[in-house]
Amino acid sequence: MKPVLEVTNLHKSYAALKVLKGLNFNVAEKETFAIIGPNGAGKTTLFKVLTGEVPCNVGQIKFRGTDITHQQAFRRVHSGFGRTFQVARVFPSLTVAENVIVAVEARLRAENVRSGKWYHWRPAAEVRDEALHLVADLGLANEAEREARYLSHGDKKRLEFAIMLGGRPSILMLDEPTAGMSPTERVAITDLIRRIKSERGVTVLMTEHDMDVIFNLSDRLMVMNYGEILAVGSPKEVRANKTVRDVYLGQEMAHA
Numbered sequence: 001m002k003p004v005l006e007v008t009n010l011h012k013s014y015a016a017l018k019v020l021k022g023l024n025f026n027v028a029e030k031e032t033f034a035i036i037g038p039n040g041a042g043k044t045t046l047f048k049v050l051t052g053e054v055p056c057n058v059g060q061i062k063f064r065g066t067d068i069t070h071q072q073a074f075r076r077v078h079s080g081f082g083r084t085f086q087v088a089r090v091f092p093s094l095t096v097a098e099n100v101i102v103a104v105e106a107r108l109r110a111e112n113v114r115s116g117k118w119y120h121w122r123p124a125a126e127v128r129d130e131a132l133h134l135v136a137d138l139g140l141a142n143e144a145e146r147e148a149r150y151l152s153h154g155d156k157k158r159l160e161f162a163i164m165l166g167g168r169p170s171i172l173m174l175d176e177p178t179a180g181m182s183p184t185e186r187v188a189i190t191d192l193i194r195r196i197k198s199e200r201g202v203t204v205l206m207t208e209h210d211m212d213v214i215f216n217l218s219d220r221l222m223v224m225n226y227g228e229i230l231a232v233g234s235p236k237e238v239r240a241n242k243t244v245r246d247v248y249l250g251q252e253m254a255h256a
């Protein structure tokens, strides 16, 4: 089966600082692929290059066989990318339901299913139904009419997931989905990602610092250090990799 993502010779510099130094890797259909590494390794930069938020200097990114290296971020969303951020991005003064309605509307608009309805604030019933269904599915039914600014950290993350799913993505790009969460919230978000993946058959690409979350969810891991790839493999393979243990994971992996 063809890979979902094919990354070839990817370089990215900020002025004189070389942050990504010629990365080559593939992500397979329906796998959960985690990018790990110490602070400053270049994980977030790689994420931004893959999602189109910042351009690379050299290299190629293919998504389902199509070269998207120079494609703008919103076009990648329309072709199947879903994205969450380290700090959840939601519209704080809209309600939970409205946040998701906006996402569903945006998708439908992009699909040209509806035309010229965008400026009608009262959304069509089917849009609202789909949004409310997502809100309930993400465990936020009781919060549907609350302004997003009042949600807890964990619920904001759930809302961000609902917004993302409103775009019906085929690949989820999750940048540290459990950042800043309590252990209980981490377990809940880990379960949520697993459920979304199994119910929707999506591919997941994520960065994460929490080793429990990583070893729980990942099919394969890619370990980065100073903008290079140290190792790629199953959690078992990576755990057994001596270089990785020496350079990065030693203590953390022994307990994971």
Ligand SMILES: Nc1ncnc2c1ncn2[C@@H]1O[C@H](COP(=O)(O)OP(=O)(O)OP(=O)(O)O)[C@@H](O)[C@H]1O
Residues within 6 Å of the ligand: 014, 017, 019, 037, 038, 039, 040, 041, 042, 043, 044, 045, 046
């Ligand atoms: N916009 C920018 N301008 C200049 N340097 C940057 C910029 N963004 C990141 N860097 C630098 O690039 C390097 C890699 O940063 P990046 O955020 O990609 O690492 P990371 O692996 O995601 O780290 P963390 O785990 O701390 O999030 C760091 O040295 C950082 O200071």
